[in-house]
Amino acid sequence: MAKIVFGMNLSLDGYVDHQEFAPDPALFRHWIEQVRGLTGSVYGRRVYEVMRYWDEDHPEWTPELRDFAAAWRGQPKWVVSQSLKSVGPNATLVADEVEAVVRGLKEELAGEISVSGPELAGSLTELGLIDEYRLYFHPVVLGRGTPFFAGRRPPLRLVASDRMGEDAIRLTYVPV
Numbered sequence: 001m002a003k004i005v006f007g008m009n010l011s012l013d014g015y016v017d018h019q020e021f022a023p024d025p026a027l028f029r030h031w032i033e034q035v036r037g038l039t040g041s042v043y044g045r046r047v048y049e050v051m052r053y054w055d056e057d058h059p060e061w062t063p064e065l066r067d068f069a070a071a072w073r074g075q076p077k078w079v080v081s082q083s084l085k086s087v088g089p090n091a092t093l094v095a096d097e098v099e100a101v102v103r104g105l106k107e108e109l110a111g112e113i114s115v116s117g118p119e120l121a122g123s124l125t126e127l128g129l130i131d132e133y134r135l136y137f138h139p140v141v142l143g144r145g146t147p148f149f150a151g152r153r154p155p156l157r158l159v160a161s162d163r164m165g166e167d168a169i170r171l172t173y174v175p176v
Contacts, residue, residue, distance in 0.1 A: 002039055002109040004102065006121040007134030008148060009168070015145035016118055018050055021138050025064070027165035032068045039109050040076035042094075042102060042124075044117025048079045048087070051116070055088050078105065080120055099127050122151025130154075133173045136164060 009023060010016045023031060035041075043051065054072040061069070077091040080098050087093045094101050102124060105113055115121045115130065124130050133156060135148060156173035164170045 002106050002111055002113045003131045004042075004106055004113050004115060004124065004129050005132045005134060006115040006124070006130050007034075007132075007136065007170075008116070008118070009136045009138060010148045011140045011142040011145075012137055013141050013143060014148050015142045016148055017142060017145045020142055020145075021140045023136075023138075024165040024167060027136070027168050028064060028068070030164055032064065032071055035068065035075065035114075036071040037112065038075050039111035039113050040078065040105070041114040041116055042078045042080065042105070042120065044120035045079065045081035045084055046119075047117040048077070048081070048084075048091075052088055078102075080117075098123070099129070102127075102129050118146050118148055118150035122149065125149075125151055125154050128175075131174065132159075135171045135173070137169050137171065139167050 008016050009021070011021070051072065054069040057066070057069065073090060075090070077087070078094050078101065079087045079091050080094045082095055084093060106129065115124055121130060155176045157176045158171060159174050160170075160172040162170045162172075
């Protein structure tokens, strides 16, 4: 049985934003290894559209950026969207029956499946499908944006805390 995990970088005040801050080299290396080890990922439309950047090589990329792109391209992706009509390579569009699809992935696969997108994670939280939350806090205060917990805040129990790179800390929680 697969474990469904929601984890993202976020500001100290709880907002996610890929444009406002970035991981340092050590944390980026962690993300490369994290993505490389996934069974797959379930994406909401907005985050998937941001991540499509990794589908095509860019000449200015460093070796680390190329490693991340290779890891991202190699994993299966399920994209939850009512508005998209198609998705890129190694991706499956999930337009309806989201609960059944995610439950099926959880039952049929082994390993870890990442959830990407706060709104999608909020929906899956309501359905009791998230097994673990990983909050990667950065020393930034945004004061606005998309909150990590976009829906109901689930009752959680802290199971781990880790320093990640120079500036970030990861807090890992499970539902109680």
